[in-house]
Amino acid sequence: MCYSAQVVADYKKFVRTFGATMDMHEFARLFFERAEGASKAKIPKAMEDAFGEPKTDAEREIKALIGRFNAEQTTKLEQDLFKQRKRLADAERTLQTKVTKAATESQRIATDKIAWAKGKLEDLQRTEPKPRDSRIFPGHYSPVMVIENGRRIVRPMRYQCRIAGKPASYDVKYPGTYNARRDNLEGFWKPLFGYSHAVMLVDVFYENVQKAKLEGTLSETHDQRENVVLEFRPSNGELMHVACLWSRWSAPDEPDLLSFAAITDEPPPEVAAAGHDRCIIPIKPENIDTWLNPDASDLAAMYAILDDRDRPYYEHRLAA
Template identity: 35%
Template sequence: MCFSVHIDRNIKGLAKEFNAVIDKGRFSELQNLTQKWPKLFKLPDASDRVYPGTYSPIILGAKDELVITPMRYRLTPSFSQDLNYSSINPKTKRKKILPTYNARLDALEKRAAWQKIATTKHAIVPVKSFYEFVERDHKSQQIEFFSKSEHLWACALWDSWYYEKENTTIYSFAIITDEPPKEVLNAGHDRCPIFIEKENIHEWLNWQGQDMAQMREFLLSSKAHELFDFRDVS
């Protein structure tokens, strides 16, 4: 599970690299919403680190062009009854908020949050590194995984949810994760975001197929050949 990522907020640089359009209206709207509801519409911290519930620039495919737009890291499905997607324990009747900031590749067909969007609503998150907690000497240690590449292109799913109470739409995403490469596993973590090669981004963002198995095979065969290192985070 990837609980936090260091993202690239240089949207002008990203737009130049991909010849993409910046959704200025959505970014302007986010600034206004942040001033009005700072706890709900959170921006990355000073280190450009994004946690679940924080907004990040992401890349979408739109017809013949790519678009850079802001979305919240932790997906709220369009059918959710609440802003924070949750389930009710049938025995205790207690509500449990579900961790919809990561979408496991092997659960895309099983979980309701991913089923309708897995082959239709694709995104790319421009990542520089990602953070995990691992067990070390019977204690939980936070570590940062990084590579020599300037960018890591993380595959994601997105959805929109109408927030009736505030009369606004929440756009949000989840990063897709899979089995880790050996160096991540050896460092103590059993999941890793799926990062793909840059030349495969357009096909991912403009995915035309409906077959889940075919899409899964595409992701597995399109993974970037990164070698990760890590460092402890105090």
């Protein structure tokens, strides 16, 4: 499973590299629904920062929606910070006279929540970019590229695919649908494979790995639940054009949901040696247009693209 990835969140990269057109309507809808409270969309900071210097009226509208949402978040965080500081002060006063379990726990919780709120406020106010600003997790949004009517188009989509026609409860029933296993493309993913293909640009991907597998020790010597997060990065430093499937989900009285899944396959030797059993599939640049224009009557051609993948060597290290 591709548990997390550091993606190209700035749509301008797609425009410069592929001559793609931004679907401004979908970007505006995403930010509008979040600002209105109609959705709880999780959007990477880098995706917001891409609108920091708007050039068009549409971009200025999106920047205003981002500013409105962030101002509301700032107010909520400041209010929570005040509340938790009071809670901490009350707990510390109690502990000065008598050590109780309740006061100790209240002190711990307040301290943790203060640190979390301060970190969120710092991120909202920060203008200097950091690598983590582009990192997505399941349920987060990312720009992906599709082709419609012969045009390359960039749209924001959620990284957990809900196939059109399936109930919203599938998000909970099948929480792993941010990845589409290659060996299940004609099973669970049959409605999309050969019909709705996309590409995500990825710099780095992250995987949860059992510590015992990473260290090559007997599993009996470790807690089976003890995991570490590894960062995998192509040694050539090049972007990965990751093969994806996507869907537009619609339902009465519900906003449309655009969502996608990254296709995964058996891992290359160096990823397997690090203790992980799946890997995303970066396709070659010359195959992108064919991948984005799938022919459901010729799935063999689609499998051939997945087989003829880019094959960088993946260096790994413990994630920061």
